Amino acid sequence: MVGIVGKPNAGKSTFFSAATLIQVPIANYPFTTIKPNRGIAYITAECPCKEFGVKDDPANSICDEGTRLIPVELVDCAGLVPDAWKGRGLGNRFLDEIRKADAMIHVVDASGSTDLEGRPCPPGSHDPLEDVDFLTREIDMWLFQIVKRDWREICKGGDARSALESKLSGLSIRRADIERAISESGLGQKKLAEWADDEIMGFLSRLREISKPILIAANKMDLPGAERGLEAIKRRGLKVIPCCAEAELALRRSAQRGITNYKPWRRSFEILDGARLSDEQRRALTMIMEGVLKRWGGTGVQEAINSAFFDLLSAIVVYPVEDVEKLSDHRGRVLPDAYLVRGGTTARDLAYMIHTELGRGFLYAIDARTGRRLSGEYQLRNGDVISIVSAEKRR
Numbered sequence: 227m228v229g230i231v232g233k234p235n236a237g238k239s240t241f242f243s244a245a246t247l248i249q250v251p252i253a254n255y256p257f258t259t260i261k262p263n264r265g266i267a268y269i270t271a272e273c274p275c276k277e278f279g280v281k282d283d284p285a286n287s288i289c290d291e292g293t294r295l296i297p298v299e300l301v302d303c304a305g306l307v308p309d310a311w312k313g314r315g316l317g318n319r320f321l322d323e324i325r326k327a328d329a330m331i332h333v334v335d336a337s338g339s340t341d342l343e344g345r346p347c348p349p350g351s352h353d354p355l356e357d358v359d360f361l362t363r364e365i366d367m368w369l370f371q372i373v374k375r376d377w378r379e380i381c382k383g384g385d386a387r388s389a390l391e392s393k394l395s396g397l398s399i400r401r402a403d404i405e406r407a408i409s410e411s412g413l414g415q416k417k418l419a420e421w422a423d424d425e426i427m428g429f430l431s432r433l434r435e436i437s438k439p440i441l442i443a444a445n446k447m448d449l450p451g452a453e454r455g456l457e458a459i460k461r462r463g464l465k466v467i468p469c470c471a472e473a474e475l476a477l478r479r480s481a482q483r484g485i486t487n488y489k490p491w492r493r494s495f496e497i498l499d500g501a502r503l504s505d506e507q508r509r510a511l512t513m514i515m516e517g518v519l520k521r522w523g524g525t526g527v528q529e530a531i532n533s534a535f536f537d538l539l540s541a542i543v544v545y546p547v548e549d550v551e552k553l554s555d556h557r558g559r560v561l562p563d564a565y566l567v568r569g570g571t572t573a574r575d576l577a578y579m580i581h582t583e584l585g586r587g588f589l590y591a592i593d594a595r596t597g598r599r600l601s602g603e604y605q606l607r608n609g610d611v612i613s614i615v616s617a618e619k620r621r
């Protein structure tokens with residue numbers, strides 16, 4: 227799951243609604259969202275159907291003219307304000323939500339037209355870098371509070387690292403991440419009981435970076451002053467995508483109503499049914515085309531979602547099939563499933579993901595492109611079409 231996070235009034239719900247087409251309250255004041263919104267968005271990948279010249283029949287995903295849409299879960303969180311970790315604003319509600327997040331898209335108002343608490347202010351009068359910094363600080367303080375409360379207890383037993391792991395369980399944090407954060411914080415040789423507070427803090431900060439990576443969506447790029455905000459964020463060396471959630475929402479609604487042929491993964495659109503547009507709507511679409519799509523190369527919403535999975539989480543998409551000739555499953559469906567898996571996943575791992583018995587009886591895999599046999603240790607590559615040969619038949 228990817229969480230959409232940030233201060234109030236930055237455009238999180240607009241981003242969420244544009245990505246999922248779920249209607250949620252959106253308004254120009256803080257704390258419009260109180261309870262988180264959950265929904266399904268899609269990451270996009272080039273579907274192998276074109277390359278293989280086949281007509282596919284997707285089951286767990288969608289193929290739209292050669293673009294494969296793979297469902298992913300998004301959560302639109304309540305706004306976060308300074309000192310949320312102490313319970314200020316809707317603090318705990320926000321932080322509880324990101325427990326389950328594998329990564330976060332931080333929606334920042336790059337135009338600086340809302341203050342740190344989300345109240346409207348003159349464009350350019352608030353520094354978006356403050357927003358960038360405070361969010362990680364809040365999360366770090368929240369994590370610190372969680373472990374510090376029980377630090378003594380964690381250190382008491384013989385296996386402090388396992389105690390720490392169980393303290394952090396439920397936060398989508400893996401043991402390997404903990405070990406990596408310890409070693410990268412230079413604490414590998416030190417007993418947990420000897421860690422000073424600033425060392426605990428340093429460790430948690432690194433752990434957050436590893437286990438809950440953040441992508442910045444510099445939103446409201448249609449407003450004056452946003453470009454300066456974007457440049458400032460870029461200068462920090464952070465991963466950032468210019469974004470206009472409002473434009474994406476307008477475009478997706480126009481396509482839903484058959485007025486345009488917009489697709490989130492394309493950078494332009496045509497008006498199909500101009501007769502149904504008012505002058506104002508037509509002007510708005512022209513503005514979006516000129517001021518957002520041509521200017522920034524897209525609205526940034528689809529790009530941010532893809533980047534969260536492909537870049538932050540190093541995910542890849544693979545297509546398991548049973549019959550390598552027909553590229554079909556046992557029911558004859560061509561390229562039925564697209565699996566979104568972590569980079570480093572092996573052919574054997576994939577077999578287990580499909581079915582335990584398929585994994586247990588794993589003999590070898592076949593690469594549908596080359597016909598080559600692949601061992602269980604073969605690390606899958608993005609776009610692989612793979613058939614698994616197993617001693618145990620699927621029931």
Ligand SMILES: Nc1nc2c(ncn2[C@@H]2O[C@H](COP(=O)(O)OP(=O)(O)OP(=O)(O)O)[C@@H](O)[C@H]2O)c(=O)[nH]1
Binds near residue numbers: 253258445470
């Ligand atoms: N100009 C401009 N306005 C935007 C954009 N995205 C969102 N907005 C506006 O920003 C305001 C806040 O949007 P929301 O999506 O409700 O913001 P939020 O971050 O969910 O706010 P909370 O739920 O209060 O935390 C609304 O008036 C939106 O129309 C954008 O890309 N450009």
Ligand SMILES: [Mg+2]
Binds near residue numbers: 238239251258303
């Ligand atoms: Mg909201």
